[in-house]
């Protein structure tokens with residue numbers, strides 16, 4: 284199946300790749316380290332190698348499972364990336380319960396989500412904290428996956444585009460075009476995830492048109508602020524009740540470069556199917 288045409292120009296500075304499709308599984312607060320090992324092993328069997336030529340597959344386990352996942356992935360040379368779901372704005376010190384970017388980097392984490400709506404809502408993380416966490420990730424050579432998304436009231440009021448672009452602005456406050464377009468390891472750009480809150484864990488996936496409308500607006504906003512080349516290099520993911528059945532439609536959007544998958548990433552067969560569809564471009 285042919286790959287879709289992208290709306291933005293190719294860049295090619297990032298490890299010779301250009302917005303390679305990224306499927307990231309956010310396990311949230313699920314799975315012990317032993318269960319995590321089981322899921323990664325199952326994934327290694329379920330995701331065909333050919334998929335990984337086209338798509339990047341990443342899992343985001345809880346902190347307690349990161350060491351086990353690292354050992355498995357590096358020991359068995361599994362072609363699966365991994366990262367964390369959060370990090371501290373601080374690098375070290377008396378911050379009980381916090382985990383620093385340096386600690387994650389020591390476990391060779393490649394990615395970390397910042398600004399997930401669950402942390403914004405339940406842990407009162409505002410845009411300034413999100414921007415500080417993105418900076419902390421980049422300081423330690425980890426690519427932040429910066430999440431934005433509107434609630435149902437905003438969507439019903441028809442203000443979702445303005446809300447998400449302004450949340451993006453504030454969540455990237457203080458970051459430079461160099462950081463956005465190449466501040467990660469080996470010049471990797473940051474990643475943005477559009478996750479409408481009303482679609483998270485509800486089974487109510489956004490329509491492909493809804494998802495593309497916001498992701499397109501986010502890319503346009505990046506272009507305004509940081510220049511078209513930087514905007515074209517950033518991968519924008521959609522998240523919110525993504526399942527195998529909805530993957531092809533969502534990923535058809537020219538500004539949608541992958542998916543941040545929650546519940547479905549805990550099921551190896553379903554997640555592998557999402558990865559297959561994403562890689563196939565169908």
Ligand SMILES: O=C[C@H](O)COP(=O)(O)O
Pocket residue numbers: 309399478482483484485486522523524525543544545546547
């Ligand atoms: O980070 C993932 C999102 O919150 C989506 O979760 P979900 O796929 O369970 O709706």
